[in-house]
Amino acid sequence: MNLSPKIENFVLHCGEMGSRWGFNRTIGQMVGLLVINEHPLTANQIAEALKISRGNVSMGIKELQSWQLVKVHHIPGDRKEYYAPNGTIWDLANKVFEERRKREIDPTLTLLRDQILDTANSPEEKYAQEQMQSIHDLLETVTKWSAELQRLTPEQLQSLMKLGSSVSKVIDLKDKLLKKS
Amino acid sequence: MNLSPKIENFVLHCGEMGSRWGFNRTIGQMVGLLVINEHPLTANQIAEALKISRGNVSMGIKELQSWQLVKVHHIPGDRKEYYAPNGTIWDLANKVFEERRKREIDPTLTLLRDQILDTANSPEEKYAQEQMQSIHDLLETVTKWSAELQRLTPEQLQSLMKLGSSVSKVIDLKDKLLKKS
DNA sequence: TTTAACTTTCAATAATTACTGAACGTTTAG
DNA sequence: CTAAACGTTCAGTAATTATTGAAAGTTAAA
Incomplete structure (x- = not known):
């Protein structure tokens, strides 16, 4: 589990941001790592990639599960748990x-x-x-x-955005419509 | 500077929340205190009310100023600085x-x-x-x-809220309007 | 110019938060 | 049943963050 510089960069940045979004640096990195990896990762892979202890990964996963941010995968004949982001x-x-x-x-x-x-x-x-x-x-x-x-x-959302940049316009639209009907 | 239980309650809560909004507990309390007080407060009043050191108040105010959240008042003939929230x-x-x-x-x-x-x-x-x-x-x-x-x-905003609870409806409105024209 | 009334700064320390790793728990294959 | 392979827990410790208080800075009145 060796991260390319580009990917490592992203993961580190997630760490910095993670603390601002309600979890700590390490947990932020975990989210980043899971998100940029196409395939689910084992706890050991995560520990190795982020250079943290196995126990820390376990605690982090627990926390992420309380936020419903990860889901667990299993591969038949393999006792390990594989973690992946829970959704887009x-x-x-x-x-x-x-x-x-x-x-x-x-x-x-x-x-x-x-x-x-x-x-x-x-x-x-x-x-x-x-x-x-x-x-x-x-x-x-x-x-x-x-x-x-x-x-x-x-x-x-994108569609709403393209409406014309101003939410005020939406309000205006609403007013016009309501008057017509 | 003795806070009534009700007000103290609010201030403490702001402290807890403050940390989640980007500053620390004490600074959260400072914001709360300034916001529920009709009149500007001096640094000493803040220190006394929150039971923190004068130096800590100074640092906190500095931080809040970097967020543009407080403004300074002066009373003629009084050298103290009076702090108040910077806006509604x-x-x-x-x-x-x-x-x-x-x-x-x-x-x-x-x-x-x-x-x-x-x-x-x-x-x-x-x-x-x-x-x-x-x-x-x-x-x-x-x-x-x-x-x-x-x-x-x-x-x-309130007006927009009252539109009918669903933003999807706004999108639908938009689509209808665009088709008509 | 001196002094008093204030504010700011920052090194030392306290408080909080995060991390490790060893011990323990669980499951399954042999 | 035993051992191996995994996951979890948590006491101890490390790292980080917040706070104090003493010293230094600033301003203005006397």
Whole structure:
């Protein structure tokens, strides 16, 4: 398992980015490695390619499974497990978004709702509640939107993109249509 | 500077979330604190409220300024600096997105483009390039979309949301319109 | 110019997070 | 049943990241 410089480059970059997307460097590299390899890899191949311990691979795979980002393959007559990305790039990105929504946005919305319903007993708390309401509304909007986007295939998205660069135009379209009907 | 339990709760939560949005726990708390306070705060007030050192506040503010998330106020006859959020909630969210795009997505796009243009000298590299192309396309789409969304006011967004829950419908609308004309 | 009131910096250290590798668990072939 | 081939766990340790606090920098009033 020797990576070509080009591929190694990509894998290292995934490592750097991985930490920003919710997992750590090593796990980012693992995703990168699995994604640029056409065929599933064994835990030992991963350990060797990334120069990390076997135990670390096991922990990383476990974490990736909790994100639903990898699936396991088996080859008849072979006891090893072979790991591969669980879906297309688009699927993986969706899963990361979805998981982060669950872990970050949902708990925040819950907290905000609780606080907003509670009665404010000072002007400071009143202001605080107003701000929390803004955050709440923003998060809810973003959540709904991302749910919408996730339903689209990449092709539909591309098509939407080509509409003419401006979402405002979509709004205008909507308005026109609604007036006609 | 004594926080009411309700407000403290929110601030602590911002701390937890802060780390996920690109900064660390303390800096997350600082943002939370500034956002739920109607009036600008001095560095000492922040240090006292969050029970951290004065030096840490200074570093945190510096970091937040690099994200363009805080602005400085001055009161005539007072040499202290007063810090406040740099815009509405929506503005702040936009700035975070924008900054993360610059720090994460743009460098990734550059790397991917380089790799894709380079000639593949093995079937593995060929496949790798195809995958990189997918990632590239996805990131570009997401980038363009977020740029579009950022142009909208929260009100426009809300309006778009109310369109009827499904973006696919917008695409259908578009198709119908284009066929008619 | 001195002093007081502030801010910034950064080396030392604390806190957190990630990794290793040995021990243990499980499955299957012989 | 035993050994080999694999996967998992976790205590100990390494690496990284965050924080403190003392020293140095800045500004303005006296």
